[in-house]
Amino acid sequence: MNIKTLGIVIALILIMFMSAIETSIVSLALPTIRDDLNVTASISLIFAVYFIAIVIANPIVGELLDRTKIIYITLLGLVLFTIGSLFSGMSSTFAILIASRFVQGLGAGIMMALSQIVPKLAFKIPLRYKIMGIVGSVWGISSIIGPVLGGGILEFATWHWLFFVNIPIAIVAMILVILTFHFEHETTTASHKLDIKGLMLFYIFIFFLMFAVMNESYWYLNVLSFVIAIMMGIVLIKNEKGVSTPFFPVREFNKTIILVFITDFLYAIMLMGYNLYMPIYLQEELGLSPLQSGFVIFPISFAWLVLNFTLDKIEAKMSRKGLYIFAFTLLMVCGILIIAGTKTPVFMAFSLLLAGVSFGTVYTKDSVITQEETSPQNMKRMMSLYTLTKSLGNSIGSTIMGTVYGASITFINLPIHNVILLSIVILIILFVLWNTLYKQQGNTLKS
CATH class of the missing domain: 1.20.1250.20 (MFS general substrate transporter like domains)
Structure with a gap:
């Protein structure tokens, strides 16, 4: 494994680690955050907005990669995640924290999508299997490191540092990305127009599908949302069949x-x-x-x-x-x-x-x-x-x-x-x- 390959692997590990550890490390501080910020709404919004932002960001990455190189998209994800982490740590109100977590989730969503694309561009099989195994295992490893790291931070500092800790990791990842994310077979095809209609139909479909499953109020809203999701899915498929370069x-x-x-x-x-x-x-x-x-x-x-x-x-x-x-x-x-x-x-x-x-x-x-x-x-x-x-x-x-x-x-x-x-x-x-x-x-x- 040469230096460039090692740099790519370390960058992928750091990117996935930051995305994966967010749940386990922040969950320990929920009672403290609730008391400190006088939270009257559901404290679970801290996680909900993060996951929603990830779902929003994931599908647009492929479209962005058709228009610019992967290094710039990766840096965009890292910058968004860093800004979200910084402002989450600096939050003085629950509203600011939720908005910051949304920005952080957008960055995480971009980085997670790229973690599946980079191995294809950078490695051949069977090395690609090994790299994907290393990166994939980060999710589970974070379940151990998260409580240890989170508990240690809360022992000696405030909950704000659960977010600040991401910043030096992100900076190291940015440096590695700048140095190593240059791929010979990477191509961009920016000649086609963005399929705006397909994009909108797709996000509407995703919205109603998630609402159908995650709504906990009236059951008939779940049924109605699921029916609308199916209808939007059918409309989406029919629309995309007639588009030359569909979303x-x-x-x-x-x-x-x-x-x-x-x-x-x-x-x-x-x-x-x-x-x-x-x-x-x-x-x-x-x-x-x-x-x-x-x-x-x-x-x-x-x-x-x-x-x-x-x-x-x-x-x-x-x-x-x-x-x-x-x-x-x-x-x-x-x-x-x-x-x-x-x-x-x-x-x-x-x-x-x-x-x-x-x-x-x-x-x-x-x-x-x-x-x-x-x-x-x-x-x-x-x-x-x-x-x-x-x-x-x-x-x-x-x-x-x-x-x-x-x-x-x-x-x-x-x-x-x-x-x-x-x-x-x-x-x-x-x-x-x-x-x-x-x-x-x-x-x-x-x-």
Whole structure:
């Protein structure tokens, strides 16, 4: 690994680390922030606006990359994230904090989309697998570092420094990006007009879809929003079929790509169950500390990372569909083992190694298939939409899994079992989809 490659990898790690750690590090200070700023609204807005901003930023990245080089878009994301972090730390009112978190989320959304595109431009397979594994594992590692770093900061300083800590990291990332984000095969095609109508229809569709899932007031508003989302989706598809360079490239969505996007969305929902509500269960029901619960779920990240160093050898021995069925089976076995040993954290930790292999396999393959099997002119747009799919799965999944976790079911004693059982249902759906819809296309792509 040469110096430029190392610089790119470190920059990607820092970018993903800042985006991923925001939830775990800030959550520790919610009571303090609420008291200090005299918050009368829902304190969860601190997270809600951050996720909403990410969803807004994700899809536009591909369009921006058609008009300018990736180095400038990356720096834009870092600058927005830094400004958002600075003003979040300087906030004297809750309104200023929420506005700053929105700006921070826009930066995070841009950086998250780029983390899926840079490996395609910078690395060839199998090195790309390894880099994506390293970057992907950052999400899980942040679940351990977050509570430790956040707790240490709150021990010796005020909550404002939970945001200020991002600034030196962002500056280092900016320097590395300026020095290393120069790619030989990068192209820009700025001749076409921006598909304004398609862009607006797409965002309206996303708005009503998220509202349908996340609204907690009147149930009929959820139903109405879901119906409107479907209608807007149909209008969007019809509109984009008649556009020469559409914002939403409908023609790229063959059966394999659709299946990959569905799989990624459903896996993002399940990952929220494991990454968010497993630690909550360990702390609330078993009495573990945040740090201890982080170590219990750390095997997900460890196995995810190790898997990507051997994925090219594993996939050489099985078909693409076989690889996905293998991943689904591992996660289902993991769920069954956790249900059987929910009272034993050490047993759960070893079981979660299977989850790490499963998540690592699916996320890496989904990303690479999208990179390789879409046309070069639409690859950046498709990778932005792929990242959006994951972000939507995370946002919607955190809501769905939270509702399921808190549900009272007669024959289930422990709330984490609700999450695991829903994950098993999702896996059964994926088994059916891959066995009925996927058709092996020879050896078109074994990557």
